[in-house]
Amino acid sequence: MKLAVLPGDGIGPEIVAQAVKVLEVLNKDGMKIEMEHAPIGGAGYDAAKDPLPEATLKLARAADAVLLGAVGGPRYDALDRPLRPERGLLRIRKELNLFANLRPALLYPELAGASSLKPEVVAGLDIMIVRELTGDVYFGQPRGIEVRNGERVGFNTMIYSESEVRRVAHVAFGIAMKRGKKLCSVEKANVLECSELWKEVVAEVAKDYPEVELSSMYVDNAAMQLVRNPKQFDVIVTGNIFGDILSDQASMLSGSIGMLPSASLDENNKGMYEPIHGSAPDIAGKDIANPLATILSVAMMYRYTFADMATADRIENAVKKVIAQGYRTGDIYTDGCKKVSCSQMGDAVVAAM
Numbered sequence: 001m002k003l004a005v006l007p008g009d010g011i012g013p014e015i016v017a018q019a020v021k022v023l024e025v026l027n028k029d030g031m032k033i034e035m036e037h038a039p040i041g042g043a044g045y046d047a048a049k050d051p052l053p054e055a056t057l058k059l060a061r062a063a064d065a066v067l068l069g070a071v072g073g074p075r076y077d078a079l080d081r082p083l084r085p086e087r088g089l090l091r092i093r094k095e096l097n098l099f100a101n102l103r104p105a106l107l108y109p110e111l112a113g114a115s116s117l118k119p120e121v122v123a124g125l126d127i128m129i130v131r132e133l134t135g136d137v138y139f140g141q142p143r144g145i146e147v148r149n150g151e152r153v154g155f156n157t158m159i160y161s162e163s164e165v166r167r168v169a170h171v172a173f174g175i176a177m178k179r180g181k182k183l184c185s186v187e188k189a190n191v192l193e194c195s196e197l198w199k200e201v202v203a204e205v206a207k208d209y210p211e212v213e214l215s216s217m218y219v220d221n222a223a224m225q226l227v228r229n230p231k232q233f234d235v236i237v238t239g240n241i242f243g244d245i246l247s248d249q250a251s252m253l254s255g256s257i258g259m260l261p262s263a264s265l266d267e268n269n270k271g272m273y274e275p276i277h278g279s280a281p282d283i284a285g286k287d288i289a290n291p292l293a294t295i296l297s298v299a300m301m302y303r304y305t306f307a308d309m310a311t312a313d314r315i316e317n318a319v320k321k322v323i324a325q326g327y328r329t330g331d332i333y334t335d336g337c338k339k340v341s342c343s344q345m346g347d348a349v350v351a352a353m
C-alpha cells in the first residue's frame with residue numbers, strides 16, 4: 001500500500017510526525033505501508049507557488065490513501081484567492097472525487113468535563129456526520145463578486161444534482177446499517193429548492209435500506225437539537241456547507257476539537273484522512289498540540305480504505321488507554337492528569353500499542 005503524507009502548515013508537521021510513528025510500529029508487524037511526503041497548502045505555495053503543487057496531486061492520485069495534517073496560516077492570508085492554502089484543500093478533495101466526508105463526534109468518558117455542555121447531556125455521545133464534500137455552494141457556478149447597478153454584489157450558487165445526493169446518501173445509509181440504524185437527513189427544504197431535491201432523493205434511496213429509520217430535519221432545528229439533546233442522533237447526512245458548520249458544532253460536544261479525526265472517501269473507498277481541527281498557527285512549533293485526532297485518522301484509514309478492522313481497533317484502543325492512563329495535552333488537560341507534549345503523547349500511544 002502507498003500512503004501520501006501531506007503535513008501542510010502550522011501544527012500539521014508535528015501532529016503528522018506522531019501519526020507516522022504509529023504507522024512505523026504497524027509496518028513492523030503487519031501490512032507494509034510505503035510513505036512519501038509532499039507539500040500542500042502554504043507549504044505548497046512556498047515550495048512551488050501553488051497550494052496544491054502538480055507533484056503533490058500526482059503523488060496523491062497514485063497513492064491508496066492520503067494523510068493530511070492541516071493547512072493555512074496568517075502568512076498566506078494576503079495572497080490572491082486561488083493561491084490561498086484552503087484552495088489547495090478544496091482542490092484535492094475535488095480532484096480525487098472525495099465526496100463523502102465522515103466526521104465522528106465521540107466522547108471519551110474521561111473527557112466529559114472538558115465539554116462546554118453538562119456531562120449528562122454528552123455522556124455516551126457517539127454521532128457520525130456524513131458531509132457531502134465536493135458539491136454545494138462550495139463549488140457551484142456562477143460565483144463571484146461584480147458590480148451591478150453601481151454597487152458590488154457577491155454571489156454563489158447552491159446546487160446539487162440527484163446523482164450527487166444519491167451517492168452520498170448510499171454511503172450514509174451503509175454506515176447507519178453498521179451502527180444504530182438511524183439516519184437523519186439535514187437540509188433547509190422549507191426555503192431552498194436545492195434542499196427540496198436533496199430531501200426527495202434521500203427518501204428514494206431509503207427504499208433500499210428498509211432497516212434504517214430515516215428522519216429529516218431543517219438545519220436550524222438540527223443546530224438547536226445538537227446542543228439540546230445530541231444523543232438523539234446516530235448518523236447525520238447533510239450537504240457541504242451545512243455539514244461544515246454542524247461538524248464544528250458537534251466537535252465541541254466532545255470537549256476538544258483536538259480529538260476528532262475524519263475520512264473523505266471516493267466511490268472506491270480511497271480516502272484522505274485528516275484531523276478536523278485546523279493548523280493552529282499560534283501554537284505551531286511548540287510541541288504542545290494534540291496529535292490524537294491525527295492518530296485516530298490513521299485508525300479510520302485502516303478501517304475504511306484498508307478494511308483492516310483489527311488494526312483500526314488496535315490504534316483506537318491504544319488512544320483509549322492513554323486517555324485512561326491520564327495523559328493529556330494542554331487542550332484536554334484538567335487538574336490531576338499528566339500533562340504531556342505532542343511528541344510525548346505520540347510516544348505514549350506507541351507504548352500502549
Ligand code: IPM
Nearest residue numbers: 072086087089090244247276
Ligand atoms: C473544514 C474546513 C474547510 C472547509 C476550509 C479550511 C476550506 O473548515 O474542513 O471543515 O470549509 O471545508
Ligand code: MG
Nearest residue numbers: 244245247248
Ligand atoms: Mg470546517
